[in-house]
Each structure stands twice: as C-alpha cells, then as structure tokens.
Amino acid sequence: MTNYLLTIRFDGSSYHGWQFQENAISVQQRIMEAAARMFGEMPVVNGCSRTDAGVHANRFCCNFKAPRFYPCENVVAAMNTYLPMDIVILSCEVADDDFHARFSCKGKEYEYVVWNAPVRDPFLHKRAYHYKYPLDAGFLDKQAKDLLGTHDFTCFMAAGSDAKTTVRTITKADVRREGEKVIFTFGADGFLYNMVRIMTGTLLYIAAGKIEPDSIPAIIESKDRLQAGITVPGDGLYLNRIYY
Amino acid sequence: MTNYLLTIRFDGSSYHGWQFQENAISVQQRIMEAAARMFGEMPVVNGCSRTDAGVHANRFCCNFKAPRFYPCENVVAAMNTYLPMDIVILSCEVADDDFHARFSCKGKEYEYVVWNAPVRDPFLHKRAYHYKYPLDAGFLDKQAKDLLGTHDFTCFMAAGSDAKTTVRTITKADVRREGEKVIFTFGADGFLYNMVRIMTGTLLYIAAGKIEPDSIPAIIESKDRLQAGITVPGDGLYLNRIYY
Numbered sequence: 001m002t003n004y005l006l007t008i009r010f011d012g013s014s015y016h017g018w019q020f021q022e023n024a025i026s027v028q029q030r031i032m033e034a035a036a037r038m039f040g041e042m043p044v045v046n047g048c049s050r051t052d053a054g055v056h057a058n059r060f061c062c063n064f065k066a067p068r069f070y071p072c073e074n075v076v077a078a079m080n081t082y083l084p085m086d087i088v089i090l091s092c093e094v095a096d097d098d099f100h101a102r103f104s105c106k107g108k109e110y111e112y113v114v115w116n117a118p119v120r121d122p123f124l125h126k127r128a129y130h131y132k133y134p135l136d137a138g139f140l141d142k143q144a145k146d147l148l149g150t151h152d153f154t155c156f157m158a159a160g161s162d163a164k165t166t167v168r169t170i171t172k173a174d175v176r177r178e179g180e181k182v183i184f185t186f187g188a189d190g191f192l193y194n195m196v197r198i199m200t201g202t203l204l205y206i207a208a209g210k211i212e213p214d215s216i217p218a219i220i221e222s223k224d225r226l227q228a229g230i231t232v233p234g235d236g237l238y239l240n241r242i243y244y
Numbered sequence: 245m246t247n248y249l250l251t252i253r254f255d256g257s258s259y260h261g262w263q264f265q266e267n268a269i270s271v272q273q274r275i276m277e278a279a280a281r282m283f284g285e286m287p288v289v290n291g292c293s294r295t296d297a298g299v300h301a302n303r304f305c306c307n308f309k310a311p312r313f314y315p316c317e318n319v320v321a322a323m324n325t326y327l328p329m330d331i332v333i334l335s336c337e338v339a340d341d342d343f344h345a346r347f348s349c350k351g352k353e354y355e356y357v358v359w360n361a362p363v364r365d366p367f368l369h370k371r372a373y374h375y376k377y378p379l380d381a382g383f384l385d386k387q388a389k390d391l392l393g394t395h396d397f398t399c400f401m402a403a404g405s406d407a408k409t410t411v412r413t414i415t416k417a418d419v420r421r422e423g424e425k426v427i428f429t430f431g432a433d434g435f436l437y438n439m440v441r442i443m444t445g446t447l448l449y450i451a452a453g454k455i456e457p458d459s460i461p462a463i464i465e466s467k468d469r470l471q472a473g474i475t476v477p478g479d480g481l482y483l484n485r486i487y488y
Binding site for chain 2: 009010011056076080085086087088089090119120121122123125127
C-alpha cells in the first residue's frame with residue numbers, strides 16, 4: 001500500500017465542511033470520489049482537521065492508502081481533473097506508512113479575513129466578514145499578543161466540544177492590514193472548537209469598545225465563555241497551514 | 245430631475261454582461277430594479293460601457309435621472325440593500341444634467357488577470373485565466389509598450405463590431421506580477437470589441453513562442469486579425485476605471 005499525502009486548497013462556500021456526512025456534500029466526499037476514479041476503489045481519506053460549513057482552506061492536508069503506486073505528479077494531474085473547480089490538489093507526496101494527517105499533526109495556522117470598508121466587496125461574498133467601522137490593525141495586533149503562550153482557553157471554546165483538555169499553546173497571534181482587508185493570523189499546537197472565530201470576535205469587541213483594552217489576560221483567567229466576544233461567521237476563516 | 249452618477253463594483257460571473265436583455269439576467273437590470281424600489285418608478289440607467297458575459301468590474305459607472313432628490317449616502321445605503329451580494333454601489337454623486345455615463349466618458353482602464361501557476365486556484369474560478377507555463381512579466385511589459393500610441397487597431401478587433409472608426413489611442417499598457425497573478429493593464433480613450441482580450445492573447449502568444457517577440461508594430465500595421473493571438477476568456481477581464 002502507498003500512503004499518499006495530499007495538500008489541497010478549497011473554497012468552502014458550497015460545502016458543509018470537510019467531514020463526510022450522509023445528507024450534505026463535504027470536501028472529504030469529493031476527494032474520496034476523485035481517488036476512487038483514479039484507483040478503482042474508494043479509500044478512506046483522513047483529513048488534518050474537521051472544518052465547519054463554509055470555512056475555506058489555503059493549505060489543508062489529508063492522506064489515504066491505495067493499493068497502487070502512481071508518480072505523485074500523475075496523482076495531482078489526474079485527481080484535479082476529477083475534482084470540482086472549487087477544490088484543487090496543490091501537491092502530493094508519499095508518506096511513511098504510519099503517517100496520519102490528523103494524528104501526526106503538530107500544529108496549525110488559521111487566518112481570519114475581515115473586509116473593513118463602508119460597503120461590502122462583491123468578490124469577497126462568503127469569503128470574508130464585512131466590518132464597516134475603521135479598525136486599527138496595529139492596536140489589535142498589540143492586543144492579540146496577550147493570547148500568546150500556554151493557557152487554559154475554556155473562555156474561547158464553543159459549547160458542544162468534547163476536547164480532553166482545554167489547554168493549548170498559541171505561538172502566533174498577529175493582526176495586519178492589507179488594503180481594505182484586516183487579516184488575523186493564529187498559530188497553535190491545536191485549537192478548541194470555534195476558538196479562532198471567538199478570539200477574532202473578542203478582538204473585534206475590543207475594537208468596538210464592548211470589551212476594555214488589555215482585558216484578554218483576565219478573560220482567559222475567568223475561563224468564562226461569556227466574558228469573551230461573539231463567534232464571527234465561518235465565511236472569513238481559512239485553514240492556512242499544517243505543521244507535521 | 246436629479247442626475248445620479250453611481251460607481252459600482254460587480255462580480256460578473258452570474259451575469260450576461262451589463263446590457264439589459266430579454267432572456268438573461270444583466271447587471272443593468274439589477275441596478276434598474278434597485279432604483280425602482282428606491283424611487284417608486286424604474287429609471288433608464290445608462291452604463292459607461294457594455295461588458296461581455298462573465299466580465300467583472302472594479303469600478304463601473306452608470307447614471308440615471310430620478311424625480312426625487314435623496315442625499316447620496318442614502319442612495320448608496322438603500323440601493324445596496326436591494327442589490328444582490330455580487331453587485332455593490334461604492335459611491336454616488338449628483339452630476340450635471342447633461343452628464344451621460346457613456347457619452348461623457350473620456351477614457352477607460354481594464355485589467356486582465358492571469359493565474360500563472362501549475363494548478364488552478366479555487367478562489368479564482370471564473371475570475372482569472374489559468375495559464376500554466378511560467379510567464380516573464382518584465383519581458384511582457386516591454387512587449388506591451390509597442391501597443392502605446394494612436395493606431396488603427398483593426399488587428400485587435402473581433403468580427404461583428406460596428407465601430408465607426410478603428411483608430412484608438414492607448415495611454416497605458418503594463419504587465420506586472422503579483423505573486424502567482426500576472427496582471428495586464430490597458431488604458432485608452434476607448435477600446436474596440438474584444439480588443440483587451442485579443443491584446444492579452446497576443447502577448448501570451450509571444451510568451452509561448454507562437455508569435456515572434458517585437459512583432460506588435462508589424463501586427464498593427466497588417467490590420468489583419470489573423471496575425472494577432474487568440475481572444476482570451478472574459479473570466480479574467482475587469483473594467484478597472486472610467487475617466488470623465
């Protein structure tokens with residue numbers, strides 16, 4: 001058996017997330033169907049992460065084992081012809097037998113994209129969160145630095161999670177402006193359910209004056225979801241990179 | 245009557261161009277419907293240009309006369325709530341009575357966006373032309389300079405045009421790279437039918453070695469459409485700016 005590791009990019013607008021579901025179309029299903037056309041049988045494809053409905057990926061990783069060996073460039077070329085236009089395989093490599101896209105993952109990076117202008121952008125419909133009032137990216141970047149480090153992040157976790165531990169280590173928390181986009185980037189060994197969206201919502205609440213500046217350490221300390229800001233919509237969220 | 249000048253942006257993917265048609269949805273129809281909801285009667289809306297099916301606009305201008313005066317910021321806010329998410333009004337101003345978005349136009353600028361990478365980009369589906377082989381933007385920029393000036397551009401005009409004259413003055417012809425995008429920008433007092441798409445196709449033919457470098461003056465001189473390159477798809481084309 002050959003263990004193929006794929007790096008893919010997808011526009012999640014039309015999908016109910018990565019994970020296979022009975023009554024909705026998922027990215028995983030599309031990848032499994034494309035692999036089945038190439039290999040003659042449908043493999044189990046392991047994703048690096050579940051993603052919520054509408055969430056996008058610049059670089060998402062998945063792996064599957066197949067009975068036949070094809071050169072990686074052939075896997076990319078053939079499977080891309082079988083995939084819909086909103087999913088693409090960027091690259092393929094052969095991984096060790098025991099490699100698993102989810103369990104081998106050492107860290108992840110997400111981006112959250114805010115369109116910060118008085119009117120919406122037609123080219124970012126379902127691809128960014130529209131926030132009308134001017135944001136000071138430099139100020140938010142400084143506020144975000146309070147997220148760095150190893151903490152119990154219960155305050156930034158949505159209900160309904162079955163995480164064994166709520167302790168995570170955040171290694172990157174940056175906010176930058178690119179034209180009318182304000183981009184929030186978070187890197188960590190792992191994220192709790194909706195954590196990136198709640199951290200972004202909390203920073204936007206600080207920008208709006210609904211939460212006091214420099215409150216993040218106290219919010220983390222409180223372990224109280226109600227102290228943090230809203231969960232911003234999935235439309236602006238991009239899985240940006242996976243570390244193995 | 246108040247003469248409103250709107251600057252709009254639209255993702256043209258779902259439209260059969262700007263111009264109203266009986267059996268297809270156009271951007272013009274959507275603007276007229278939104279104006280009708282605001283003003284109680286449907287005005288004639290004049291666009292700065294016809295655009296082909298699937299062509300986009302970063303900044304497109306149109307005007308209409310309505311019996312009632314509203315402050316411009318109210319026109320923007322109200323009409324945007326009536327428009328679909330792929331069309332937005334960026335700004336509104338009150339123009340002189342004799343202003344007409346098309347006849348008052350002194351010049352236009354278009355961009356053509358090429359996605360220059362081995363595999364397609366899911367976020368640019370219907371928004372860029374995918375060209376797989378590496379492009380040298382600096383070389384193409386130099387080639388493009390031969391387009392500048394006042395010439396008879398018959399060689400770059402699609403059949404079926406009823407233009408009175410085929411002489412145009414090109415004031416800008418630039419090619420630049422932004423990451424994996426190669427962007428062609430053309431400014432002129434006006435463009436012939438499909439002219440931007442044929443000029444871009446000709447530059448891509450030079451890149452591919454199908455047309456000799458430094459051939460553009462001879463192609464223009466020939467006045468022969470067959471000497472030029474292909475008409476690239478409308479997906480990559482953006483009306484970028486209008487000069488009044």
